[in-house]
Amino acid sequence: MTNRSIDTNAPAVYLCQVGPFISCGACCGLYNVIDPSLERLEAMLRRRTRWFADVPRTVAGVDDFKARVEAAEPQTRPFPEFHHCPYLGMIEDSGCRVGCLLHPLAKGNNGVDWRGLSFYGGMACRTYFCPSVRHLPAHWLTAVRQSMDHWYLHGLIVTERRLLEAFFMELERRIGRPIDTADFSAGGQAAELFNRFAALKTGWPFRRADAPGAGNYFFEDGLYPRPDVWRADSAIPASPFEVILSELDSGFASKADLKAAEERIEAIIDSLAKQLIQQ
Structure with missing residues (x-):
């Protein structure tokens, strides 16, 4: 990243x-x-x-x-x-x-x-106001705000400052420019793809066994630090999506599991990048 x-x-x-x-x-x-x-x-x-x-x-x-x-x-x-x-x-x-x-x-x-x-x-x-509001740029937050269509997923994703940072930085790297708030119109394809990414919070099959669940502790006081990605052994390599995987509380028992997780993330970011390049 x-x-x-x-x-x-x-x-x-x-x-x-x-x-x-x-x-x-x-x-x-x-x-x-x-x-x-x-x-x-x-x-x-x-x-x-x-x-x-x-x-x-x-x-x-x-x-x-x-x-x-x-x-x-x-x-x-x-x-x-x-x-x-x-x-x-x-x-x-x-x-x-x-x-x-x-x-x-x-x-x-x-x-x-x-x-x-x-x-x-x-x-x-x-x-x-949560750390996302204090630390993330307004055009990212506006994209999130315009994309969400329900309180449940909105509340789960907006407090994930590091997850959002990793996601938008990777997206902007691929499209070669900062995103524009007009890219994420309510009900549009980009907004739908962002919702798919946010929904990883609720149904992530690679969440480590000791993870606290879909919620997170976002107060930056060090009380409940989020651990690194768990790996069953050292043969499972680091990932280009390491930050995203960590923020999703991931754990992997095999290289195959890691590859499957990366493919899920890649499919969303790749589709979204192509959509924004074509606009």
């Missing part, structure tokens, strides 16, 4: 609430559950939203809701020190997406901001 400096001087791109069906709850620990599948998360969020609709908007009422959620749901976490917020629910307006039940604009709150009762407090909820 070619290394080069990354221009991050452009304004940050807002990725938290993008559209009627696209949002991110990753920094609130959304995916830090034993089963982070779409079906399980959606059922969990809808149940919380139903329950919260009947909660008195008082300190005691909000605290009681938290206790009810934590009693009803498993509290084992892949990342034990990464807080999972019990106040994550569904925003159901013109669409349906993950969001904060304590937000002043949430249904039933009448403009009152209850986020001060959350674990991190209202200030953190209002001001924190």
Whole structure:
């Protein structure tokens, strides 16, 4: 993988609430559950939203809701020190997406901001942005924002700073230019191919046995560093996609497995590069 400096001087791109069906709850620990599948998360969020609709908007009422959620749901976490917020629910307006039940604009709150009762407090909820927003260039983030069509995959991929960096650097190396935000129009072929790449997060068959699952710990405090690619023996070579494989929590028992993984990644990047060159 070619290394080069990354221009991050452009304004940050807002990725938290993008559209009627696209949002991110990753920094609130959304995916830090034993089963982070779409079906399980959606059922969990809808149940919380139903329950919260009947909660008195008082300190005691909000605290009681938290206790009810934590009693009803498993509290084992892949990342034990990464807080999972019990106040994550569904925003159901013109669409349906993950969001904060304590937000002043949430249904039933009448403009009152209850986020001060959350674990991190209202200030953190209002001001924190993930490392991707702080470190990746705006044209990459805009491409991601324009490509995604559902909150689930959006939240899984936007926090993967190093994975996105490796992907876009390799793509730009192949097409011989920086990508343009117009390359990734919503519903277009490039956006579809990017979604295929992002979906590797959910169904990656080469994930090592001790990996924490589809979610990741993206706070850059060294608490849960992502390990290098696991190999059963030293005869399995390094890969031109080493960073991507590492960020997908990969492990390989054989050269054949590594080759199969590389072919999956190559097929997506090659198809996308050809698409952008032809445009």
